[in-house]
Amino acid sequence: MTDSKHHFIPYGRQSIDDEDIQAVVDVLKSDYLTTGPAVDNFEKKVANYVGVKYAVAFSNGTAALHSACFAADIGVGDEVITTPMTFVASANCILYQGAKPVFADIDPQTYNIDPNKIKEKITDRTKAIIPVDFTGQPVKLDEIIKIAEEFNLVVIEDAAHAIGATYKESRVGSIADMTMFSFHPVKHITTGEGGIITTNNKDLYEKLTQFRTHGITRDKSLLKENHGPWYYEMQFLGYNYRMTDIQAALGASQIDKLDKFIERRRNIVDQYNKGFSNMNEVINPYQETDGNSSWHLYVIKLNKDLLSIDRKHFFEELRQASIGVNVHYIPVHLQPYYQELGYKKGDYPYAEELYEQIITLPLFPAMTDEDVEYVIDTVKNIAIKPR
Template sequence: MDKEKLAIHGGQPIRDHYLPYGRQVINDDDINSVISILRSDFITTGPTIEQFEREIAEYTGAKFAVAFSSGTAALHGACFAAGIGKGDEVITTPMTFAATSNCILYQGGKPVFVDIDPKTYNLNSSLIKEKITKKTKAIIPVHFTGQPADLECISKIAKENNLILIEDAAHALGAKYKNKNIGSIGDMTMFSFHPVKHITTGEGGIITTNNEDFYQKLLQFRSHGIVRAKEMLIENHGPWYYEMQSLGFNYRLTDIQAALGISQLKKLDSYIARRKQIADFYNKEFKSMNEISLPFQEVQGDSSWHLYIIKLQSSKLTGNRKEIYEALQKENIGVNVHYIPVYHHPYYQTLGYKFGTCTVAEKCYEEFITLPLHAGMSDQDSMDVVNAVKKVINYFSRRN
């Protein structure tokens, strides 16, 4: 194997330093925004959080936004606000990070996995109805890679069956579906601000909603279930008084993080534009490579391009996916794989989930490789990725 690796690399990697698949872009404006908060009176639970929430709501076109300490915490809050509880079923996709379905479990609910569309890799809307039972409470589609799911169909199914639609848009800040901003469509929508996402607050997440009842529940949930507004108190002992009216969590974002988010949000559109440029370049360069298939372009949606995933097309290549992955890493190209189907994880196996539940998702998992894509990449970075992919794929395609 060492000789084979040497043959692939010709003794020298394409890059002399590592290019991660995703990373934050931080400049002096961001740093100065954070410094200004560190010098202010509030570094947490202050006015900057509310400003960030207002600006996210305005950007997405939602009435309300509630910031959380992480995308996972935000999605947990949405499941709480939706009233998901013990025995309730929630339909979702296995092609996602485990947090999507974990948040259902946190509330005592049961994730019901529906297979993905073989083109878009999003939740296959044509399979949802057969999974709905009397116990079904909500649907959580994931806008995988930043490409919007089939919201028209999913929304219709949700309304017909009195289900709550919670969008996991961790990948999709800035995406559009039929000219509507993601974040303004479903009952609640979650965005993530992890450093590999479009903008970052370090860690952080947010829920947008047009429903005031959900909004109030989200506010309580992120802060121990505590209520301070006079009109919502059951009793009132004085101006200091507050009440814990539900079992919530300490899921608050800090003003330090919110300041970074506000600064980052100003650059979001330019970041997405850069991601699209890189994706277009990849599409052009890989178009003639029959050994791989490229991301499907959904005509009804405008992707925000969080991830760029190629799919290996032959059994010869999929059988060597691990070696291909390692070879690209040795070229200093930080490839990844998104995602291991959630129910493959050992914990989910202990809950009774079985392999073979979603065969399309399982097959795609064996064929996927995620390439670097982030706004901080240079043209040379993009070319290095293309050259490395062509070099490695061509080698494995020719190898007996």
């Protein structure tokens, strides 16, 4: 039975314990509050976790993506291919550099960008590809990297949803030229706001580090002049995109729990999959055989041919039952700003059709089995209720 008195279940929520709180308190009592030893420690932990040489932390995931576009020398006149089925930041970071986002439609089965569609969109102006691991499901990285090598393109993987995911036995974050993870509170681990870029490329690492600090360096080997120990140079126009030690201390404490969080997410997904397995009204999300998703989101697709209720009313009834459902995402090219830039409805039919049919159900480690059963029962009752 649905029960409007049930406690509210958000679609995502951070899991913070006393250990995390103590880590932040320790920094508050220390000499450093902004970028200091805690940021360095967090970067090393993330780099070790995904298996790369370098990680550079930023104030948020969008700042990290923008910095990656800068490091890849993306600029005016360039084109960068990404998916329309993502949060606006995946495309906005291209605009920040004066370049043009070019969307490639999704694979209707996986909901991820379709490598074949990427190939169709390449021109002599294409500089990079920003594939997005939608919901935590890794994109077909081997196919995308092969295309990138063929056309000499940079791959910036937007893995905001996918820390802890694996692709063909390798950790996401260790495969693309640069990979971005986000630490917003609904993600797997949080720093409040925050993002990071992982890479094995030293040149990219140095550019990223300098870009997040106004384009300033104190590295003696990079200075054009040297007036003394106080001397620094601003060598290009960077931004203040630094992470604080307060945020990094929280992140470093959280990453120790990441595998446990992901295990719980996968348990919940198994429960959902089982719960909806005998229903034709609801289509479970696709599970990639090559990649092991870290399950940031659980997105169901409504079979509109079998339902006597539309998505809007389905969504509203779930909300009325205290289930904080959401929709991920409104395709980027449908946003008013992008429409003004000339992108049109009808350009990416698979993304648009998917958007009309999806609802994101709650998924976070602190959900109880009872919460999950309540969501399953409520979805079933709404789907089969005679109108």
